[in-house]
Amino acid sequence: MINFEILRYLKCKWIRILLVICLLFVTAAFSVQNVYRFLIMSELLTAYDLFTISDYIVGTFNSAQFMMYFILPVLFSILVADIISADLDENLDQFFFTRLDNRLSYVFVKIKMIILFAIVFTILFLAVLLITGSFYHISFTTNHHHYLFLANQRHHVWVYLYVASFFILGLILIGMIVVTLSIYLKNAGVSVGIIVLLGFMHNIFYVIGFDGVLAWLPFSQYLFGHRNYFMPFGLDVPYFTTLFSLMYMIGGSGILSILMTKKIRNMDIGLGKE
């Protein structure tokens, strides 16, 4: 069924996909100056150093305000929010459910889609950053200035892996939140709206420095550079470790998948928004 779902998504939602890609390019362009200024202000980069593509990519994936707390969660939510609610609204559900053995397999397919979308979105954003970096003539040399590279003693590939893994897990959690909300609220638009509100909340707590609250909020978990041991750049919360965020994201996704299953397992399907 996953093949069917993906083909259907690409055929029906290509305008939305194009729009999200365009917005990713705008975001990436905005991020060039944003990351550069951050490195200069943090004295990680001097006027004589080359701002490299590695700094740009890792810096972008660790830009809390606007980028990770707002635009990326919202764009990902727009992509996945209605993957279940649209089936129910469009009266297509009868065709799927009568071809499956149980409703659980339907939920599993949708969860697989969220995971797949998170991976593809990450690769897509990476590609967008590379293209934007080339456009702005950012150096492709192997020099690194971002604090994640400086703080990590292992090979720089590990930093990329950590950053990407956290980002993917975070997107899965965000996808699960927005899809679960859309099922319970029977409205994908409202659930995206809640993600927008959550984004504002994260930004407010970040600006006023409520690290203790931020440590428990979902969008804080997928910024690898937010860990406590990257202080002064991370959150000043001792228990906010890699393990904490991994447990939060994996556990959170697990709980949400149970909630999603519980709702789908019992619901009267095909009654639209009644």
Added chain:
Amino acid sequence: MQENRIEFRNVTKKIKKQEIIKDISFTVKRGEVVGIIGENGSGKTTVLRLASGLSYPTSGEVSVNGKIIEAGKSGILPENIGILIEAPTFIKELTGFDNLNYLSKIRNEITKEDIIKAMEQVGLDPKNKKKVATYSLGMRQRLGIAQAIMEKPNIILFDEPTNGLDLDGIERFEEIVTTLKKQGTSFIFVSHSMEEIDKLCDSVFKLKDKRIILQERMRDWHIVLNSLEDVERVSQLRKNVKITDRYDGKPAIVIPFKVDEDIKIFFDQLKIDYKVLVGENNDKF
């Protein structure tokens, strides 16, 4: 003994605390065509939803192909069924064939040839490149029927199956049902009109006041009239009159009525002399 394909045992369904159907029981056997009629909102579609696993009973038990359809731990769904409930919605951006082709990939049991055959059976051209968005209501209905039959399920559930179909579509639909019934496929038809489904059904139930009752069947009666003028008058009043071979030189017709009292009332009102020749079961009078 004929195998029971669908069994409803004392089924009650409530939606948002409102009782839709109450304590209904009936069975559909192998190769049987069952019709369910009732007014709008009487719960006809709910019966189809319960049989297809789109809803679960509040109390009672629904069994399809020997499997109890209940929420359980995984939300059990029936196997080997085809369904068409209400106005079929397809992916508007795709052609009819592509829609069916994508849907077939869920079960992955049939070939493209099977899809082509199903589309041809309902009178749709599989090579037609028109997107479903541009389909008429009748074409969508035909596609919905093709979707329901393409995987050759042993149970097919249809909600208002002839909705939007032209005469050709209705004839093709009747032919499909007759052929599949002979092969052992069971059907449930739901309609607000008895006339629409009576012809094809082995038994018809009526949903009234949330309960289901076996409905008196319309039967074909062979009746001899005195003149062609009488035939014309009857034909003007009843659309489903068929003219047959003359009997003793007099015009004869086949006309559906539930019981012989209805025939008497009908012809007495018209002040037409008549003679009932043969009832549905070839009983001579």
